[in-house]
Amino acid sequence: MPGPNKNNDRRVGFTATIPVEVIYAAGYKPVDLNNLFITSEHPTLMLEKAEAEGFARNICAWIKGIYSVVLEHDFRTVIAVTGGDCSNTIALAEVLENRGIEIIPFEYPRERSRKLLTEAMEAFMSHFHVSWAEVQEAKQWLDRIRMKLRKLDRLTYESNLVTGVENHLFLVSSSDFWGEPERFEAELDRLIHETHKRSPIREDIRLGYLGVPPVFGDLYQLIEEKGARVVFNEVQRQFSMPFFDEQDIVGQYLHYTYPYDAAGRIPDIERAIRERRIHGLIHYTQTFCYRQIYDIILRKRLSVPILTLEGDRPGNIDTRTVLRIETFLEMLRGVAG
Ligand code: SF4
Numbered sequence: 001m002p003g004p005n006k007n008n009d010r011r012v013g014f015t016a017t018i019p020v021e022v023i024y025a026a027g028y029k030p031v032d033l034n035n036l037f038i039t040s041e042h043p044t045l046m047l048e049k050a051e052a053e054g055f056a057r058n059i060c061a062w063i064k065g066i067y068s069v070v071l072e073h074d075f076r077t078v079i080a081v082t083g084g085d086c087s088n089t090i091a092l093a094e095v096l097e098n099r100g101i102e103i104i105p106f107e108y109p110r111e112r113s114r115k116l117l118t119e120a121m122e123a124f125m126s127h128f129h130v131s132w133a134e135v136q137e138a139k140q141w142l143d144r145i146r147m148k149l150r151k152l153d154r155l156t157y158e159s160n161l162v163t164g165v166e167n168h169l170f171l172v173s174s175s176d177f178w179g180e181p182e183r184f185e186a187e188l189d190r191l192i193h194e195t196h197k198r199s200p201i202r203e204d205i206r207l208g209y210l211g212v213p214p215v216f217g218d219l220y221q222l223i224e225e226k227g228a229r230v231v232f233n234e235v236q237r238q239f240s241m242p243f244f245d246e247q248d249i250v251g252q253y254l255h256y257t258y259p260y261d262a263a264g265r266i267p268d269i270e271r272a273i274r275e276r277r278i279h280g281l282i283h284y285t286q287t288f289c290y291r292q293i294y295d296i297i298l299r300k301r302l303s304v305p306i307l308t309l310e311g312d313r314p315g316n317i318d319t320r321t322v323l324r325i326e327t328f329l330e331m332l333r334g335v336a337g
Helices: 018-025 033-038 043-052 063-074 088-098 116-128 132-157 164-175 181-197 219-225 234-239 249-255 264-277 290-301 319-336
Strands: 011-014 027-031 077-085 102-107 205-210 228-233 280-286 306-311
Touching: 011 033, 011 063, 018 027, 018 116, 018 132, 027 033, 027 290, 033 063, 033 132, 033 164, 043 063, 063 088, 077 088, 077 306, 088 102, 102 116, 102 234, 116 132, 116 249, 132 181, 132 228, 132 249, 164 181, 164 205, 164 228, 164 280, 181 228, 205 234, 205 249, 205 264, 219 228, 219 319, 234 264, 264 290, 280 290, 280 319, 290 306, 306 319
Parallel strands: 011 027, 011 077, 077 102, 205 228, 205 280, 280 306
Antiparallel strands: none
8 A cells, every 4th residue: 555655645646547446446646647747837847857867868758757747746656557558667667666666567468358457457456455346436436527528528529619628638637637536527517518608619620639648738729720620639538438338447448449559549540530520630649759650550541641740848839840730731621622
């Protein structure tokens, strides 16, 4: 069981989406370290601190950012996703362990196997001394919020009342529900209610966003300034567990596409292209990330044009990338006629 830190506030950081129901069932407060890094006041400073401590320039920004926020915010316990995510996390976890931080591993199995995932979840639950019944109870509680997130998503692509960035921010934050599900739900209710007063957004180009969340701060706003809109955030939507109505929690995390192969992502993306009338896709890749290689498969298998963007350090989009987005949108306008 994780020990209290000097803030005595029961926070547990994590490096990638985990079955958060387990943490809530145990009475701890989960914190997605990625979100904490990217929303920090000076994310670039976080990178510089990690580099000053020896992290190489060619290590991805998210790894360095996570390292710095763990120390900056005095986390005593971190859940490291060592299977189904990034191999850099394994070394990061060792470095943090050397700094005296308790590391709890969570490993998605390589293949989508109910048996293996059940075992992985049981090992994880044993760290927190919670039972299946307690985890299932936490699931029911969070499912109520997940249902509202599904509604927000529909309000984005069916009713056209929600912007791409609003969709992104709520879905990406559903990995930890800000560690305060009640506050998260209240803010979500407020936004959903506010949409009643809005008029539908009328963009001429509808985009899907694929890949890890962007390190850029202004991508969605820029796309909307150029007359287009993101109506599908692939990975962020996955974080929200749109399969929450799976009766059991293992089934829910078996449907989660992020930890598994690219082939499993294709039907989910193709369904979204049809359902959401998407003209083109932006595939965001992070500099120095192995996930860039998936671009080959996505380009081969998906049915609409793809623009691949690469981001390195936090900040606004550079001029060259702005030009590439503009050219892509013009091309899509030409195709859409
Ligand atoms: S962006 Fe890629 S390299 Fe960086 S932490 Fe995520 S999976 Fe790992």
